[in-house]
Amino acid sequence: MKIFPCFLVMATLLLVSAVELKKRNNHMNNFHQHFEIYNPKGLTVWYPKSPETVEFGVAVLLNPSPNSHIHHCYVCLNTTTASYGKFIIHDDNAVIRPKDYLEYQLSFRDSRGRISIEKGEFYVAGNRIFHRQEPCSSTTNTSTTKVELPRAASLQENINLLENIVNDVFHRCNNVTEISKNLYLNFRPAPNLDPRKLYEFTLNELQTMLPTINWNNALVHTFYYNDGVGFEVKNHIDKLKVLKLSRDFNRSAIRDWDDLEQSMNTSDNNEDYNDVFSSDSILP
The missing domain is CATH 2.60.40.2140 (Beta-1,3-glucan-recognition protein, N-terminal domain)
Incomplete structure (x- = not known):
């Protein structure tokens, strides 16, 4: 009569062991x-x-x-x-x-x-382990061996070089007096926010919209502009990067602040032109 309970206990232990083994595998x-x-x-x-x-x-x-x-x-x-x-x-x-x-x-x-x-x-x-290539042995004298810059420093040098190239291109363009580092965020914040809260609002919106950009480093300054927010980034490379990536997200969400300024100035000039040559000002 005791054989069946013993068998049941052994079967239970085997089942638990099998489940545990499967879990470990x-x-x-x-x-x-x-x-x-x-x-x-x-x-x-x-x-x-x-x-x-x-x-x-x-x-x-x-x-x-x-x-x-x-x-x-x-x-x-x-x-x-x-x-x-x-x-x-x-x-x-x-x-x-x-x-x-x-x-x-x-x-x-x-x-x-x-x-x-x-x-x-x-x-x-x-x-699933990544293999790093071992550095090759060199017979070059240590006194003449160049010390390789850390990866971060090397990347920063490339960024600085690209920044200088972009600046040179901007300055050589015809009919361009100044290119700012400003952009326009087409999101309406609450009115009368102090500078810190406006910065935090813009930072949260940009991080949600384009999370691949390090906004804590790129975002420099924010200000009210029209019905949205104007914001300044660290350099022209950041500006071009934001404009490029924002096209995939929403083409109208982020725009070039310089284009808006030029458009407004052109509109103002056209209004002045129309005032001068309006029908009321033409002599009979």
């Missing part, structure tokens, strides 16, 4: 979309920036022991800087291999100081 092939792991070393964790989030943090446990209550954080970093609409955290010294087990915790702090947490875990799949 699924985790083996899982790879969190916001993690980029590099070989031989390096880890990047990114997350899209929302308008209300001001700080992003990540804590990673590497192969934590299930029997230990004390775990050492393998990567613990945070940032308040967003680039191209994303928070990006790098650890160039993290060494992670295929089949490693990662537990992670992502934290988000908003402008009111509230913190939200997102937790997860996964096993690292070997086919």
Whole structure:
């Protein structure tokens, strides 16, 4: 009579073990979309920036022991800087291999100081690791070897060069006296906002509209203009980039402030011309 209960207990244990094994196997092939792991070393964790989030943090446990209550954080970093609409955290010294087990915790702090947490875990799949090319060995004397600039500095040099090229093109154009860095946002804000609130309103609208642009760095100044908002960007490259990207979003949402000014001036001149040559002013 005791055989059936024993059999039932064993069947239950086997079923639980099978479910757990299947779960672990699924985790083996899982790879969190916001993690980029590099070989031989390096880890990047990114997350899209929302308008209300001001700080992003990540804590990673590497192969934590299930029997230990004390775990050492393998990567613990945070940032308040967003680039191209994303928070990006790098650890160039993290060494992670295929089949490693990662537990992670992502934290988000908003402008009111509230913190939200997102937790997860996964096993690292070997086919999802990015391979970095090892630098080639060189026999060149170290005294004559040029030190390569960091990637960020190199990019900034290219931006400065493009900015100078654009400025030269602008100055060589005929009938162009000055090209501003201003644009026009065709969104009507609340009236009588102070400069800070008008800036925040414009910043939120632009971040929602074109999140790939780092508006915290690009947006310089805002001001009321007609029924919308005029805003100044950092340089002419930013202005051309905004105009290009806004065409895919909504062609009339963002316009060149210089074109509107020229149009208004032309309209005013036409009105003056019509006043001078109106029928009432013609002598009989």
